[in-house]
Amino acid sequence: MKKPISLLIFLALLLSQTIVFAQKNSTNEAQKMKVFIDGLMGKMTLEEKLGQLNLPASGDIITGAGSNNNIAQKIKDGQVGGLFNIKTAQKIHDVQKIAMEQSRLKIPLLFGMDVIHGYQTEFPIPLGMSCCWDMNLVEKSARIAAQEASADGICWTFSPMVDIARDPRWGRISEGSGEDPYLGSQIARAMVKGYQGDDLKKNNTIMACVKHFALYGAAEAGRDYNTTDMSRIRMYNEYLPPYKAAFDAGAGSAMSSFNEVDGIPASANKWLMTDLLRKEWGFNGFVVTDYTAILEMVDHGLGNLKEVSALALKAGIDMDMVADGFLETLKQSLDEGKVTQKEIDQACRLVLEAKYKLGLFDDPYRYCDVNRAKTEVFTPKNRQVAREIAAQTFVLLKNDNQTLPIRGTGTIALIGPLADNRENMPGTWSVAADFAKSVSLRDGLKKAVGAQATVLYAKGANFVSDPQLDARISVFGKSTQWDKRTPAEMIAEAVAIAGKSDVIVAAVGESSEMSGECSSRSEINLPENQKDLVKALLATGKPVVMVLFTGRPLTISWEKANVPAILNVWFAGTEAGDAIADVLLGKVNPSGKLSATFPQNVGQIPLYYNHKNTGRPLADGKWFQKFRSNYLDVSNDPLFPFGFGLSYTTFDYKNLKLSAPSLTADSKIAVSVEVTNSGKYDGAEVVQLYLRDMVGSVTRPVKELKGFQKTFLKKGETRTIEFTLTEKDLRFYNGDLKLVSEPGDFKVFVGTSSDNTLEAGFTLK
Ligand code: BGC
Numbered sequence: 120m121k122k123p124i125s126l127l128i129f130l131a132l133l134l135s136q137t138i139v140f141a142q143k144n145s146t147n148e149a150q151k152m153k154v155f156i157d158g159l160m161g162k163m164t165l166e167e168k169l170g171q172l173n174l175p176a177s178g179d180i181i182t183g184a185g186s187n188n189n190i191a192q193k194i195k196d197g198q199v200g201g202l203f204n205i206k207t208a209q210k211i212h213d214v215q216k217i218a219m220e221q222s223r224l225k226i227p228l229l230f231g232m233d234v235i236h237g238y239q240t241e242f243p244i245p246l247g248m249s250c251c252w253d254m255n256l257v258e259k260s261a262r263i264a265a266q267e268a269s270a271d272g273i274c275w276t277f278s279p280m281v282d283i284a285r286d287p288r289w290g291r292i293s294e295g296s297g298e299d300p301y302l303g304s305q306i307a308r309a310m311v312k313g314y315q316g317d318d319l320k321k322n323n324t325i326m327a328c329v330k331h332f333a334l335y336g337a338a339e340a341g342r343d344y345n346t347t348d349m350s351r352i353r354m355y356n357e358y359l360p361p362y363k364a365a366f367d368a369g370a371g372s373a374m375s376s377f378n379e380v381d382g383i384p385a386s387a388n389k390w391l392m393t394d395l396l397r398k399e400w401g402f403n404g405f406v407v408t409d410y411t412a413i414l415e416m417v418d419h420g421l422g423n424l425k426e427v428s429a430l431a432l433k434a435g436i437d438m439d440m441v442a443d444g445f446l447e448t449l450k451q452s453l454d455e456g457k458v459t460q461k462e463i464d465q466a467c468r469l470v471l472e473a474k475y476k477l478g479l480f481d482d483p484y485r486y487c488d489v490n491r492a493k494t495e496v497f498t499p500k501n502r503q504v505a506r507e508i509a510a511q512t513f514v515l516l517k518n519d520n521q522t523l524p525i526r527g528t529g530t531i532a533l534i535g536p537l538a539d540n541r542e543n544m545p546g547t548w549s550v551a552a553d554f555a556k557s558v559s560l561r562d563g564l565k566k567a568v569g570a571q572a573t574v575l576y577a578k579g580a581n582f583v584s585d586p587q588l589d590a591r592i593s594v595f596g597k598s599t600q601w602d603k604r605t606p607a608e609m610i611a612e613a614v615a616i617a618g619k620s621d622v623i624v625a626a627v628g629e630s631s632e633m634s635g636e637c638s639s640r641s642e643i644n645l646p647e648n649q650k651d652l653v654k655a656l657l658a659t660g661k662p663v664v665m666v667l668f669t670g671r672p673l674t675i676s677w678e679k680a681n682v683p684a685i686l687n688v689w690f691a692g693t694e695a696g697d698a699i700a701d702v703l704l705g706k707v708n709p710s711g712k713l714s715a716t717f718p719q720n721v722g723q724i725p726l727y728y729n730h731k732n733t734g735r736p737l738a739d740g741k742w743f744q745k746f747r748s749n750y751l752d753v754s755n756d757p758l759f760p761f762g763f764g765l766s767y768t769t770f771d772y773k774n775l776k777l778s779a780p781s782l783t784a785d786s787k788i789a790v791s792v793e794v795t796n797s798g799k800y801d802g803a804e805v806v807q808l809y810l811r812d813m814v815g816s817v818t819r820p821v822k823e824l825k826g827f828q829k830t831f832l833k834k835g836e837t838r839t840i841e842f843t844l845t846e847k848d849l850r851f852y853n854g855d856l857k858l859v860s861e862p863g864d865f866k867v868f869v870g871t872s873s874d875n876t877l878e879a880g881f882t883l884k
Contacts, residue, residue, distance in 0.1 A: 152475050155480065156475065159224070160467065165450060165453070167223070168463055169445055169450065169467075170196070172449075173438070174200055174202070174203060174229075176410075177214075190202070191214075197224060199218075200229060201228050201438075202228060202230055202231070205230065205272075207271055207272060208487045208492055209487075211230050215227060215228055215487060218483070219483050226474070227474055228483075229275050229477075230273050231273065231275035232276060232551070234325070234550070235277070235550075236260070237260065238267035238271065238273075239497040239551045240505050240692070241546065241692035242260040242505050242692045243512045244689055245294050245296060247689030249302065250513075251512045254305055254309040256508050258312050260313065260504075261310045261313025261314045262313040262316070265313065266501075267497070269322060269486050270491035270492045274325050274326060274479070275326045279306070279314075280331065281296065281329060281362055282333075282335045282376075283299075283303055284337075285716075286724055286725050287341070288340065288724060289343065290547075290638030291635060292336070292670070293635055294635065297713075298714065298715045298761060299824050300358070304364035305364070307329070307361040310327065315369060322485045322491075326371040326372055328370070328371075330374035331374055331378075332373045332375055332391070332396070332406070333358065333362055334347045336358070341640075343639050344378070347379065347380065355856055356852050366400055366404075371405075371473055371476060372404045372406065372473060373404065374409050375392065375436060376412075377412055384412070384419045386431045387421060392435030397435060408431065410440050412440065413431050413445070424442070425448035426457075428444030428445055428452065429448070432463065437465075437469045502694055505692050506697045509698035513689075513702050513709045513711050514711040514712065515685075515686055515765040516679070516685040516686070518765055519684065521767075523664055523703065524702075525703055527571050529620075529621040531568070531573070531620060531621065532577070533574050533575065533576050533624045533626065534578075534613045534617065534623060534656065535649070536582045536600075536626070536630075536649065537626040537628060539559050539561040539576055540598075541559045542555075542557070542597045544557040544692070545631065545693050546635075547638070547670060547690070554597065558696035561574065562696045563697040564696065575616040575619060577612045578600075578613075579612070579656075582629070593632065597630065610655045613652060614655050618661075622662050623656050623663045624664050624703065625652070625664065625682075627652070627668070643671060643672070643674050645667075650677065653682060664683075664684045666688055667688065669687065674721060674758065675717070676719050686699075686703070708766055708802035709766060710804065710829070711764050712807075713761055713762060713764060713872075714761065715727075717760075722750070723750075723757075728760055728761035730820060731818050733748045736748060737749055737755065740755075760874040761873045762824070763872040764872070766798070766800070768800040768801070769796075770796060772793070773793050774793045775791075775792045775878070776791050776879070777789070777881055781884050782844065782883050782884065783883075784846045789844075790843075790869065794830065796833065798834060801831070802832065803829055805871075806869065807826075807827045807873065808824070808869050809823060809869075810825045811868070812863070812865055816861060822873060824873070825848050844867075844881075849861075849865065861883070864880060864881075865880065867881065
């Protein structure tokens, strides 16, 4: 007995020594950084300090012979802190050289980019990514993105976007992780870890920028850049957790959002940027605005550029993206006593600290090794990982009569505007992708079936029937390949090839730019002309598989009722076509689960699983009930709920057990459930745990996700899945915005989706 105890004591001592050492080390590092930056700032003029706060767009930077343009001159004059959306190690090297050799103080520039879901190897759009419910994969995708971006000169990414979104009309729901604060927080953490690794100074890690702080996803009516307004208690419990999780994970920077919070635009909101972010949460990185957000406060009605720039600085903004407000006006505001030297110094210090943390003062060309890009970007290995990850994000929404997987023999009719369109595969915000190299579904399917099957192709329909709308949804080089034929001619061609086939794969949905920034929709259906195509294909009597491309939940009630199989593939990145073929042919069994509710119609929005009960809930959930909270014309049910997703196999849940009937502040409850793969295929299942706090000092949601585990089960295999609950899992922000748990009864739900669970209960003492 003696030995293990002494061993334990030894280990405990070692651990405490290691912690003390690590703490000392980080204090030393912080001290070293302070001394360095104090020294540098001691030499800086006011103008040079303001220059560090300036992030212009890189649009007109020309290097080499043309380096005399406006931005280059500003760099020489010390008026630029960083640039963004400029790429290649060579180009960035040349621009950095201007700062290092021709500016007075030789302060290196930051180079940022919207590396949102991969660099040149694109992974699924974030909404798709969030449906894999596998944090290792999320982290891995961010790691590869950082590896590739840093090999091409970039050291700072404007990601992760962690805005909770409950309104699928909002096009930017595609850029986030959906509606749930718990899942969103896990993903935020994994992304930051993936980008930043364990050492920001390494040349293959990049700094994360958490955006858009805050509440951008709550734009009224789902219209981009629109007003937001919500109670503090909702912010704290439902919208803020993912941002906090990202900061707690060490994210080095944040981006202010365009919208207002409590009537004050985020970029001028002192409560948000200073009281909450820095004082309450202890964030010590820097805050950059979103694109021209300072200038936009003129239109918000807060004053002229000089006034709003002063407001932004005073609120706690450190860097001005594109508005030129800090550079052009802060000197005058200082002279007039509207801002203080201390405020300018503080912002400048935080920007310089970011550069220090990235190791740019040691080696400004750290990310500019031109040889790295040749071997580290868009590599076969990275593409293979992207293909594997993509297949994990697809959500099987329907599969009657085991229509899927299809056989890779005979004749397959591949039809639809997304069947043979490479540029629409990667998805919105694929800034570094080379569209010509992405894999279309036609490429992928043909390769996968080889000589075993014939793949016949017809476009069948344009994305939309209105050419003006088509022009709006085919921007950024992502052509929709507008077909001049009439809808009837296109459908006739499609039906003719369908008639010669054994199975029809209909690749339909949104174009990549029908979601993303400034791509809000008031109707979120499958465009009518595509629906007509699907109807015509169904009328052939052949089995139809609908492969649905989308950047948002869609109202596809008719499709759900009529099409036998629907596989939602979001926008799956550069390897989309291969990954989709893997799943269609059954090489990979789909296991994705929705991270955002699909409503039945637009009128139900916002519709989310973790809503409140109201004082008049439906008795037994049955629609319609007079004087109860429901609609005359549609039930309260979602079309597909949060957490939903089928598999080619089936999973049975039984024996939900709790290790104890009650919980105390120091105890734990083990929640276990037996899950059996009862179908014909091996497959993965996301086991989900939800809680309901039955009585609270404030109203509590009917259900909240508190845990999940993705587990792989061979056919016939049974596994016991265990979760541990502690008092911490029961905490929420009460009416005083204090994080508390309250004694009383709780319900536990464990199951395959938010609406299909086993139930048990316990009491918090
Ligand atoms: C977007 C941000 C993005 C920035 C820089 C803005 O329009 O809202 O998400 O990071 O542009 O490209």
